[in-house]
Amino acid sequence: xxxxxxxxxxxxxxxxxxxxxxxxxxxxxxxxxxxxxxxxxxxxxxxxxxxxxxxxxxxxxxxxxxxxxxxxxxxxxxxxxxxxxxxxxxxxxxxxxxxxxxxxxxxxxxxxxxxxxxxxxxxxxxxxxxxxxxxxxxxxxxxxxxxxxxxxxxxxxxxxxxxxxxxxxxxxxxxxxxxxxxxxxxxxxxxxxxxxxxxxxxxxxxxxxxxxxxxxxxxxxxxxxxxxxxxxxxxxxxxxxxxxxxxxxxxxxxxxxxxxxxxxxxx
Numbered sequence: 001x002x003x004x005x006x007x008x009x010x011x012x013x014x015x016x017x018x019x020x021x022x023x024x025x026x027x028x029x030x031x032x033x034x035x036x037x038x039x040x041x042x043x044x045x046x047x048x049x050x051x052x053x054x055x056x057x058x059x060x061x062x063x064x065x066x067x068x069x070x071x072x073x074x075x076x077x078x079x080x081x082x083x084x085x086x087x088x089x090x091x092x093x094x095x096x097x098x099x100x101x102x103x104x105x106x107x108x109x110x111x112x113x114x115x116x117x118x119x120x121x122x123x124x125x126x127x128x129x130x131x132x133x134x135x136x137x138x139x140x141x142x143x144x145x146x147x148x149x150x151x152x153x154x155x156x157x158x159x160x161x162x163x164x165x166x167x168x169x170x171x172x173x174x175x176x177x178x179x180x181x182x183x184x185x186x187x188x189x190x191x192x193x194x195x196x197x198x199x200x201x202x203x204x205x206x207x208x209x210x211x212x213x214x215x216x217x218x219x220x221x222x223x224x225x226x227x228x229x230x231x232x233x234x235x236x237x238x239x240x241x242x243x244x245x246x247x248x249x250x251x252x253x254x255x256x257x258x259x260x261x262x263x264x265x266x267x
Contacts, residue, residue, distance in 0.1 A: 025242060032235035050232040054240075060233065063221035067201050070132065070217060074139040074200040079193045081140070082147025083185075089148070090155040108145045112205035115142070120209040130212020138210045139203055143196035150195060154188030194248050202241065 027041055035045030054060050085104060088094060107115060119138050120129065128134030162184070166176040182189075204219035211220050218237060225234045 028235050028238045028242065032232055032239040034232045034235070037231060050236045054233050054236045057233075059216075060218075060221060060237070063216050063218045066135075066211075066215055067218040070135045070139060070215070071197045071200040073132075073136045074143055075193050075197045077136065078140045078143040078147050078196040079189060082144050082192060082196075083151050083189065085144070086148045086151035086155055090152055091160075104148055105145045107142050116206040116209040119206060123210060129210055130214045132215055134210050135207065135215045135217070138206050139200040142203060142206065143199040146195040146199060147192040150192035151185060151188045154185045158184055194251065198245065198248055201244070 030043055031041050032050060033046045033048065034043035035047035035049065036043070089097065089101060089104075094100060119141070123129050123134050123138070126134075128137065158181070163176050163180045166180045167173070171179070201217075202219060203217075204223055207217050207220050208223065211217055216224075218241070222234050222237050225231070225237075
């Protein structure tokens with residue numbers, strides 16, 4: 001199909017915007033293979049020394065493990081609560097529904113530093129600062145809006161007559177949800193879970209206030225590395241985070257494709 005001049009100009013402009021957004025993130029990849037002791041681009045020599053140091057130093061391994069365990073717990077909790085909230089907002093007759101929607105999306109609107117200070121004030125009184133439950137609860141608050149948005153979008157496109165048919169054939173409400181509704185909204189749940197995981201794993205502002213010295217996450221360790229010692233280990237960690245984001249996008253694409261294929265009628 002032949003593109004018009006206007007379409008070609010629009011496509012070229014969109015490509016330039018994508019390059020402008022992605023290029024700064026990609027520059028960190030060659031910097032992570034720098035053989036010098038400084039962050040430098042382009043690197044004068046290539047080495048994997050900083051990746052070896054990343055996996056060898058206990059503080060980096062501990063921070064990475066903390067990020068993974070916290071993110072997994074946040075994923076489970078946020079996906080469960082967000083799915084229930086989305087079901088209530090889409091299907092329920094809730095008074096002051098718009099107010100609830102605003103409150104659920106508030107963590108996306110309020111500046112992170114404001115959320116961090118507010119959570120620190122509350123969590124300090126509850127003695128949750130520097131604890132694993134405190135980090136999980138804080139990151140769950142930040143991840144919930146992404147879960148609600150993705151699950152609610154799938155629920156709004158769902159054909160509810162299928163669930164009503166299952167109920168009319170004798171299925172209980174729980175059985176109809178588990179065997180009819182849940183499989184139909186699975187793509188939205190998977191996407192929501194991945195967004196919750198990434199939100200928790202990459203978050204730094206709230207973690208700086210809540211993590212303390214016992215639950216330091218990888219982004220907090222990277223922040224400390226930039227403040228006190230500038231070396232390419234931070235670039236190596238950034239490259240690994242970038243790879244995790246790319247793998248997450250690939251997983252979303254594959255799972256969405258598998259979900260679509262599983263719903264095709266058998267020949």
